[in-house]
Each structure stands twice: as C-alpha cells, then as structure tokens.
Amino acid sequence: MKVLVPVKQVPDTATQVKIGGDPRAIDTTGITWIVSPYDEFAVEEALRIKEKRGTGEVVVVSLGPERVKEALRSCLAMGAERAVHVNEPAWESADTLTTARALAAVIKQEQPVIVLFGRQAIDDDMGAVGVQVAELLGWPCASWIMEAAISGDGTSVRVGRQVEGGLEVFELPLPCVLTAQKGLNEPRYPTLKGIMGAKKKEIKDVKAADLGLAADGAQLTVVTLEALPPRPPGRIIPGEAGEAVKELVRALREDAKAI
Amino acid sequence: MANAFWCVVEDDRAGRPKKANAEVLGEAARLAAQTGGQAEAVWLTDKAEADGLGHLAEWGAERIWLLEAPGLAPYRGEVWTPVLAELAGKEQPKAILGAVTSRLRELMARLAARLGVGLSADSVAFDFREGTLVATRPVYAGKLLSKVSWAKAPWLATLRPNVFKPRDLLAGRAPVVERPAVTIPQPTMAFVERREEVSTGLPELTEAEIVVSGGRGLKGPENFVILEELAKVLGAAVGASRAAVDAGWRPHRFQIGQTGRTISPKLYMGFGISGAIQHLAGMRTSKIIVAVNKDPEAPIFKIADYGIVGDLFEIAPLLTQEFKRLLEK
Ligand SMILES: Cc1cc2nc3c(=O)[nH]c(=O)nc-3n(C[C@H](O)[C@H](O)[C@H](O)COP(=O)(O)OP(=O)(O)OC[C@H]3O[C@@H](n4cnc5c(N)ncnc54)[C@H](O)[C@@H]3O)c2cc1C
Numbered sequence: 383m384k385v386l387v388p389v390k391q392v393p394d395t396a397t398q399v400k401i402g403g404d405p406r407a408i409d410t411t412g413i414t415w416i417v418s419p420y421d422e423f424a425v426e427e428a429l430r431i432k433e434k435r436g437t438g439e440v441v442v443v444s445l446g447p448e449r450v451k452e453a454l455r456s457c458l459a460m461g462a463e464r465a466v467h468v469n470e471p472a473w474e475s476a477d478t479l480t481t482a483r484a485l486a487a488v489i490k491q492e493q494p495v496i497v498l499f500g501r502q503a504i505d506d507d508m509g510a511v512g513v514q515v516a517e518l519l520g521w522p523c524a525s526w527i528m529e530a531a532i533s534g535d536g537t538s539v540r541v542g543r544q545v546e547g548g549l550e551v552f553e554l555p556l557p558c559v560l561t562a563q564k565g566l567n568e569p570r571y572p573t574l575k576g577i578m579g580a581k582k583k584e585i586k587d588v589k590a591a592d593l594g595l596a597a598d599g600a601q602l603t604v605v606t607l608e609a610l611p612p613r614p615p616g617r618i619i620p621g622e623a624g625e626a627v628k629e630l631v632r633a634l635r636e637d638a639k640a641i
Numbered sequence: 642m643a644n645a646f647w648c649v650v651e652d653d654r655a656g657r658p659k660k661a662n663a664e665v666l667g668e669a670a671r672l673a674a675q676t677g678g679q680a681e682a683v684w685l686t687d688k689a690e691a692d693g694l695g696h697l698a699e700w701g702a703e704r705i706w707l708l709e710a711p712g713l714a715p716y717r718g719e720v721w722t723p724v725l726a727e728l729a730g731k732e733q734p735k736a737i738l739g740a741v742t743s744r745l746r747e748l749m750a751r752l753a754a755r756l757g758v759g760l761s762a763d764s765v766a767f768d769f770r771e772g773t774l775v776a777t778r779p780v781y782a783g784k785l786l787s788k789v790s791w792a793k794a795p796w797l798a799t800l801r802p803n804v805f806k807p808r809d810l811l812a813g814r815a816p817v818v819e820r821p822a823v824t825i826p827q828p829t830m831a832f833v834e835r836r837e838e839v840s841t842g843l844p845e846l847t848e849a850e851i852v853v854s855g856g857r858g859l860k861g862p863e864n865f866v867i868l869e870e871l872a873k874v875l876g877a878a879v880g881a882s883r884a885a886v887d888a889g890w891r892p893h894r895f896q897i898g899q900t901g902r903t904i905s906p907k908l909y910m911g912f913g914i915s916g917a918i919q920h921l922a923g924m925r926t927s928k929i930i931v932a933v934n935k936d937p938e939a940p941i942f943k944i945a946d947y948g949i950v951g952d953l954f955e956i957a958p959l960l961t962q963e964f965k966r967l968l969e970k
Contacts, residue, residue, distance in 0.1 A: 393781065395781075395782045395899060395918055395922070396918065399781045399784050408781070419900060420900070477759060478753075478759075478760065479753065479757070479758075479759065479760075504782065504899055505780060505781055506780050507762070507778075507780060508762045508763075509750070509762055509763075510750035510753065510760055510762055513718065513747050514750055514751065514754035516718070516719075516751065517722060517750075517751045517754035517755055518754055522718075522828075522829045522830045523718055525718075525743075525747045526743060540833065542836070543743070544743065545743040545744070546845055546847070547837060547838055548835055548837045548838050549835070550715060550834075550835050550836075551832075551834045551836065552717075552830045552832055553830065554830050555829050555830075564900045565893040599792065600759070600792065601753075601757065601791065601792045602759025602760065602761065602789050602792070603789065603790055603792070604788070604789055605788040605789060605790050606787075606788050607780070607786070607788075608786045608787075609785065609786075610784070610785065610925075613930075613944055616942065616943075616944070616946045616947060617947055617948070618937075618942065618949070619948065623949075623959055626951065626956075627949070627956060627959040627960050627963050630931065630960070631960065631963045631964060631967060633947060634908065634929070634931070635967065638908075638929045638947075640851075640928070641851075641908070641964070641968075
C-alpha cells in the first residue's frame, strides 16, 4: 500500500522570527528549520500503515528551496522509502492553492492510495492545502483525524475526526486524503541506523514543467508582515493573597469590565 | 446581489445557528456597507428551525439563502462544496465568510480550490485598500501579523470566533428567505457514528467568553477540580497547557496552543502555566489575560494584563469565593 505524505519545512517555534528586508517575508538568517510538527504525525501514521500491512511504500514530498531537503531527509530517517522535492524557484512564495496544485500533480504521477497531511503548517497556519488537494483530485477527505484503521481488504479507511463536542467517525473509500491532528499517534525519533540509511535514499528533484504545470501566480498574496501591536503593560497586583484576590476581582469588574 | 457579503451559517446540528454567526454577519455588514452591498446568510442544513431564520435576520442578514435537504447532514466536504459552489456561481457574491469551526475551515478551503480563488484562514481583522479587501491573520505562532489580499473575488475567509463585534440586534425584522433548488451529490464517505464527548456542563472551549486554564503547576489531574469550581461560578470553559495534557491530566481537546485549540475569549485566566511561546500561540488574542504563577519571572506575566505572584492552590479557591460573593449579589 503506497502512502504519500506531503511535509513542510518551517521555522522552529522557539526561534525568533523577524520581518525581512522585503516586508512580505521573514528574515531567514539564523533560523532553525524543522519539519512542521503535525506533519510528523502524518509520517508516523504512514509508517504504521506500512508496518501493519507488512508491505507498502511511504513517499514524502515537499515544496521549497534547496534547504527543504533536510526536512525530507529527517522523514527518510524516520523510515520513509523515498522523497520528491518540488524544487521550483517560481513557487518560492506559493499560496495554498498553488501548492495544492503542485502536490496534486505529484500525486497523479505517484498514484498513492492514501495521502496523509498534517492538519496545518505551523508557519502560516492556513490549514488548507490537504483539503484543497482532495478537491483538485476529486477525492474524499477527512480532516483533523484522531484515529485511522484500514479495512482488511485494503479498500477503505475508517477515521475519527475531531469536531466540536465529539468525534465523527466516517468510512472513506480509497484513495482519499486525511489530515492528522495531535493525538493520532506519538511520532518516533529517527534511529542512528535510520539517519545513516537516509543518506542513501533517493530525493528526486522535480520542476513545474515535469509536472505539466505552468508556474502560475498566487491567488492569495502577502501584502505585508507586521509586528504585533504591543499589549498595554500589565499590572502585578501586590499584597497578601486575600487582598490581591479582592483587588483583582474589583479590577476585572470595574476597570476591565471583563466580568 | 453581486456586492453581497455572504456568511456561511454554522449551526449546532439541531437547526439553530450558533452565536458565531452574529460576529461574522456583523463584520460582513460592516464591510458590505463600504461597497454598497449587503450581508446575506447561506445556510446548508437538513432541517432549519424557524427561529434560526429570525436570528440570522436580527444579526444582520438582509437575505437568507436556505439550502435545506436531508443529504446535507452530517457534513461532508465532498457534498457541501459543489452545492455551495453552484449557488456562488449563480449569485456571484463579493465575499464568502464563515466562522472557524471544524466544518467551515474545511469547507472554505475546499470551496476556494473549486472556485480557484484565495482563502484567508483564521482572520482577525479586515480593511480595504484601493477597493480590495485585505485580511489580517496571525502567523508564526502568533508572533507576527500577515496582511493578505486576493487576486480576484469572491474573497473567501474564515474568521476567528470572539474577535469580531456583532452589530446591534435588528429586532423584529422578517427575514427574506430564498430557497433555491439544490442537487445533492451522492457522497462516497459513509457516516458511521458520532461519539459525543462526556459533557462537562461547561461551555465549549473555542466558544467560551471566559476560559480558566491550568498547567503543570496544578501537579495532578485531581487538582483540576479547583479550576472547575472557579469555572462554574463564571460560566467559563476549562483549558490546559500541553504539559498538563501530555501528562494525561486532561484529554487533548482541552489543550490550548499551537498544537491545540486557538481561543480568543474576553477573559483568559492561566494558573500554573509558564507561558511558553507555543501556549501563547493559542491564546494571545484573548482580550484580558490574567496570570497566577508563583514564579515572578514566568514569561506569561509579560503578556498578562493582571498578574498575581503566588501559589495557585491558595489563590484559585479565594477567587472562586470572591466571584461567588460578587455574582450572587
Ligand atoms: C512543537 C511544539 C508544540 C507545542 N504546542 C503546545 C501547545 O499547543 N500548548 C502548550 O501549552 N504548549 C505547547 N508546547 C509545549 C510548551 O513549549 C511548554 O512546554 C508548555 O506550554 C509548558 O506547559 P506549562 O506552562 O503548563 O508547564 P511548565 O513550563 O512546567 O510551567 C509550569 C508553571 O507553573 C508554575 N507553578 C508551579 N507550581 C505552582 C503553584 N503551586 N502555583 C502557581 N504556579 C505554579 C511554575 O512556576 C511554572 O511557571 C509545544 C511544544 C512544542 C515543541
């Protein structure tokens, strides 16, 4: 069973992000890059599907500049078989739809039976690409899944998706698109053997032309990035507990009008 | 109406629109007023309560597109998307907006792909620049704000709950309801079951106006009772940091932050939470932030409006008492 996992390379949340010389993008100097955390749940689930069935292949795909090969390598080190790098300079500032079109084209070539995304990337927090790929391919899709079980005959998958107030369970025919929510599994760490082995695995470069696509413009563009407006300075309420609590409640009621 | 700003209605699955629609309609009306358009509601449902239509009108919908058919429940993106796309194709609205909920964040992304337009997810503000809509959305764990704009209409966006102001109620207005014929495509996804969460009797985290939240400082699952008592008095929801969730003290659905829920209540109160950047990512747009932590250097104090340096086991019960006294008056 072939499972394809698109992953995104994003700045580690702990690193400082600063607006760059071009105010539509961040300054990338000194940034530590990681695989977006939700994508790790997707990679883990793909590996578990393969291991449980005893056969199959996990292919990871990413869009972006040369450095995204590091992200692909860490997925290969976790246990994916091979990687595809959509290495197209014209798509450096791709929006979700352009990204989805590129990924849909890769999926048409690769013909996996399941495509597993993370629920959203933690840089732009858009959470749209997986769903958009499903629409472009005309496939069913379940987002924010917390559990997944493939039927014995390998033709469908039963998933539980997180919704307000509960979990909705659906059975989807394959092929389909799923997006992973935290809680689906615990991603593994790559082993030393995995890391060594990953160096020998294939990362195939593809361009827009290889996918039969024109490098078209984005539908949604960043006009500018801005720093957060500073919050008004806060107030530490002094005094012993009883006094402080009384004053806090008064302030919330009378000054902040929050109660 | 070609200048219409649509609000895709989010209902409670029992035929009643949720209050988040009031916020979306309020913003839709504000924006529409600047382009000579109007706010309209589009409601996909298997069964609409008549009251619901009245509420939508009161909240500002000049017209309601009611798409009612048994095949629309439960929600499936593959069914709703073509239905909504067909109506949008005929009516050519200027913008299609919806609250951030599990259904709508998926539906709007899918619709954007079908219509070949951009989507601004989880938006927190809108304005116009040279006649084109510009949306503001938090990015990089809420550390920066990104202003985005569309290459063409319709402008699709989802709106973070609790951020936008509803307009004043237009009481007693009779709704204009259109019931266009709908063709419901055959779904491929089969609904199996819905597993309800055990009700806490408290409001849903993303909808609550007040959220009381606990972290590793609570020391164990049994101590969340202290926060639940406070929450009951305030009609608040109880949330948690990832540390508390990963320790197994609370189920994941209560987690606030980058890998949890994003909330924007009127009042957020954090107890025994350090305020790591990933936690702030989920609650930074709260209107008033209160922090109780025994460490005066805890980063949460940097964004708190009010802070008490002290032991939560002493402070939280005192707060419960004090609020009880005040609210019972
Ligand atoms: C990829 C990634 C994603 C993440 N996503 C999230 C997320 O979504 N949400 C999230 O919350 N975190 C997230 N984290 C984790 C985050 O970095 C922090 O580890 C976590 O938020 C810490 O939780 P905490 O503040 O409860 O615990 P701690 O950091 O241990 O802080 C506990 C605090 O309690 C105080 N305290 C202890 N006892 C008392 C007492 N008796 N009275 C008062 N105060 C007391 C201490 O002074 C301390 O400040 C993520 C991390 C990563 C790497």
